Amino acid sequence: MIQLLKAIGAWLDARVQLGSTLAEVAEHPVPRSSASWWYVFGSATLVVFILQVVTGICLATVYTPAADRAWDSLIYLNYQQPLGWYLRALHGWGSNFMVALMFIHLAQVFLFGAYKFPRELTWVAGCVLLLATLGMAFTGQVLRFDQNAYWGLGIGASIAGRFPFVGFKIVRLLLGGPIIAGETLSRFFALHVFVIPALLMAFVGLHLFLVLRLGINEWPMPGRIVRRDTYLQQYQDMVHADGEPFFPFAAQKDLVFAGLIIASLLIVAAVAGPIGPNGQPDPTIIQTVPRPDFFFLWLFSLFALLPPWTETFLMLVGPPVVIGILFVVPFISGTGEKSWRRRPISVVILLLVFTMIGTLTWLGTFSPWSPVMDAWSSAPTPIDYVKGRSPLELQGALLIQSKQCRNCHALGGEGGLRGPALDATATRLTRDQIVRQIIQGGGNMPAYGKNLSPAEVNAIVAFLVTMHPRGEPPARNSAKSATSF
Amino acid sequence: MDQSAEKTSRRTFLFRLGIVINAIAATVFAIPILGYVLSPARRFTWLDWIPLGLLIDVPENQTRLAKYVNPFKKPWDGETDKIPCWVRRMDGDKFQVFAINCTHLGCPVRWFQESALFMCPCHGGVFYADGRHASGPPPRALYQYKYKVEAGQLWVRAGEMPTLGKPEV
Numbered sequence: 205m206i207q208l209l210k211a212i213g214a215w216l217d218a219r220v221q222l223g224s225t226l227a228e229v230a231e232h233p234v235p236r237s238s239a240s241w242w243y244v245f246g247s248a249t250l251v252v253f254i255l256q257v258v259t260g261i262c263l264a265t266v267y268t269p270a271a272d273r274a275w276d277s278l279i280y281l282n283y284q285q286p287l288g289w290y291l292r293a294l295h296g297w298g299s300n301f302m303v304a305l306m307f308i309h310l311a312q313v314f315l316f317g318a319y320k321f322p323r324e325l326t327w328v329a330g331c332v333l334l335l336a337t338l339g340m341a342f343t344g345q346v347l348r349f350d351q352n353a354y355w356g357l358g359i360g361a362s363i364a365g366r367f368p369f370v371g372f373k374i375v376r377l378l379l380g381g382p383i384i385a386g387e388t389l390s391r392f393f394a395l396h397v398f399v400i401p402a403l404l405m406a407f408v409g410l411h412l413f414l415v416l417r418l419g420i421n422e423w424p425m426p427g428r429i430v431r432r433d434t435y436l437q438q439y440q441d442m443v444h445a446d447g448e449p450f451f452p453f454a455a456q457k458d459l460v461f462a463g464l465i466i467a468s469l470l471i472v473a474a475v476a477g478p479i480g481p482n483g484q485p486d487p488t489i490i491q492t493v494p495r496p497d498f499f500f501l502w503l504f505s506l507f508a509l510l511p512p513w514t515e516t517f518l519m520l521v522g523p524p525v526v527i528g529i530l531f532v533v534p535f536i537s538g539t540g541e542k543s544w545r546r547r548p549i550s551v552v553i554l555l556l557v558f559t560m561i562g563t564l565t566w567l568g569t570f571s572p573w574s575p576v577m578d579a580w581s582s583a584p585t586p587i588d589y590v591k592g593r594s595p596l597e598l599q600g601a602l603l604i605q606s607k608q609c610r611n612c613h614a615l616g617g618e619g620g621l622r623g624p625a626l627d628a629t630a631t632r633l634t635r636d637q638i639v640r641q642i643i644q645g646g647g648n649m650p651a652y653g654k655n656l657s658p659a660e661v662n663a664i665v666a667f668l669v670t671m672h673p674r675g676e677p678p679a680r681n682s683a684k685s686a687t688s689f
Numbered sequence: 690m691d692q693s694a695e696k697t698s699r700r701t702f703l704f705r706l707g708i709v710i711n712a713i714a715a716t717v718f719a720i721p722i723l724g725y726v727l728s729p730a731r732r733f734t735w736l737d738w739i740p741l742g743l744l745i746d747v748p749e750n751q752t753r754l755a756k757y758v759n760p761f762k763k764p765w766d767g768e769t770d771k772i773p774c775w776v777r778r779m780d781g782d783k784f785q786v787f788a789i790n791c792t793h794l795g796c797p798v799r800w801f802q803e804s805a806l807f808m809c810p811c812h813g814g815v816f817y818a819d820g821r822h823a824s825g826p827p828p829r830a831l832y833q834y835k836y837k838v839e840a841g842q843l844w845v846r847a848g849e850m851p852t853l854g855k856p857e858v
Binding site for chain 2: 270271272273275354355358359361362363364365366367370371372373374375376377379380381382383384385386387388484485486487488490491492493494504507508510512515516571573574575577580606607608609611612622645648649650651652654655
């Protein structure tokens with residue numbers, strides 16, 4: 205049997221003549237120092253991408269990319285198609301895994317100075333892969349055609365609409381028409397399954413080709429400076445003096461890590477199940493709180509927290525500038541030190557970016573800037589706040605519920621976080637200040653002067669002036685008390 | 690010698706001819722492709738008069754959710770061709786018809802009758818009953834549709850999702 209296989213192999217190789225090339229690729233020498241557990245993230249990203257292609261093709265055999273059927277076909281996949289739920293889970297969580305691994309790979313490459321001479325174009329190809337992967341994540345979220353997808357498209361269109369002069373034309377191109385509808389989904393389907401995957405495959409090929417041609421980056425040593433005139437020779441010497449064949453010496457760690465990643469993906473998908481879809485993409489169901497997928501939450505937060513007057517400018521100019529900077533990193537610092545121990549500014553930049561994205565993502569998970577739309581009708585008034593209150597004060601407590609104050613103001617830890625919690629209002633504002641704040645608004649609070657009768661304002665204020673912890677006196681107007689003394 | 694020079698020039702001529710022919714072919718080929726892909730942007734306007742319902746559906750001094758079917762719908766649009774909007778009746782035949790989309794990033798604003806405010810669930814935009822900006826990040830008041838009253842019916846001129854790039858729906 206083995207004899208036969210060997211004979212077939214030899215017959216094929218005599219005609220295709222790929223054997224020696226493949227062996228050369230597999231056994232090309234790599235620096236001993238680069239066979240490290242730090243160097244496994246790129247190959248793991250590629251492995252997850254291949255899994256995404258496999259599960260994606262499977263899903264495409266059932267998923268129906270038409271606006272009137274897409275949601276139904278997702279529900280069918282989840283509940284009726286045998287193992288449909290699991291393939292959807294693998295594809296959805298696979299996308300999370302892929303984005304996460306890609307960012308870890310990016311951080312590692314940046315920290316290890318792997319983008320420096322002569323590997324500038326490897327980095328540039330990697331940046332294209334980064335954009336294409338995020339493009340897959342966004343278009344994939346649209347194909348999960350539910351309420352979040354619908355309003356996510358609305359957000360995308362509203363950003364595009366801010367372009368001066370041609371904004372509405374870009375919106376129409378994005379949506380494939382005047383509104384989010386059938387042609388919008390079809391456009392995003394074409395992007396998600398044809399255009400961007402083709403781009404990804406082409407650039408994965410280029411990325412790998414460059415890694416093989418230029419050799420994998422050696423472990424950076426402080427003091428080993430990259431110079432354009434000497435580096436190539438140094439690298440050759442290093443590889444010949446102290447190199448090992450890529451397969452199996454370095455590849456074994458890639459293999460082990462990729463195997464672990466596949467195993468964890470299989471487990472996570474089985475435990476957590478498919479992601480969505482949530483409600484039907486019916487725009488007339490407005491009882492919805494649209495949120496993007498995890499990896500775009502930081503952008504969602506940013507749009508809430510940027511000062512409004514900077515927003516249009518930053519939305520339109522920010523992304524090209526940030527992406528542009530990313531692309532030119534190797535042309536700004538293409539030589540010099542590779543070790544993170546000698547590159548404090550790079551380390552600080554990386555830490556700042558990750559802290560910023562992490563913080564914004566964390567804020568996005570509970571979005572304190574959004575009113576809690578049902579707090580007024582669902583959050584109870586703490587018993588302590590109504591005990592022993594006068595009828596007028598109790599009426600004020602009721603008005604705080606019925607006038608939706610709780611949507612933005614918390615009581616006893618429940619309610620919106622948009623405005624300050626009302627639990628200790630009286631320690632911060634005097635009676636007069638509370639009246640003024642309610643009637644005139646300000647500091648991001650709407651003015652309620654027209655929507656409340658004087659009697660209602662009176663009741664609310666009567667309640668709020670009781671809101672101070674026992675033993676802590678209410679705020680008072682020092683000027684007033686001085687004159688009356 | 691002469692012969693080989695002639696051969697070379699014929700070869701280069703053919704090669705150049707090949708490039709020219711392909712450049713022309715590619716350009717001609719690109720015209721229908723671009724025309725096809727860019728067609729949604731080429732149309733000048735996507736607006737039409739749409740009946741929104743009877744006047745008696747909205748009492749005076751009230752704001753109600755109304756729905757219409759987009760006039761440029763496709764058979765496979767499903768539910769996405771149904772568009773909601775807020776109708777505010779002031780007195781008599783005086784109305785304001787607001788688009789559902791928040792002027793910040795297009796999320797659906799919700800009307801709260803008790804506090805007479807529109808609130809947005811995404812980034813906390815708030816608008817007064819007449820559509821004016823009350824708080825939060827939105828850069829302008831709610832978008833309004835043009836309307837007319839005919840034979841006891843309220844009509845709006847609509848058809849395109851309003852954005853800051855085309856607010857005059």
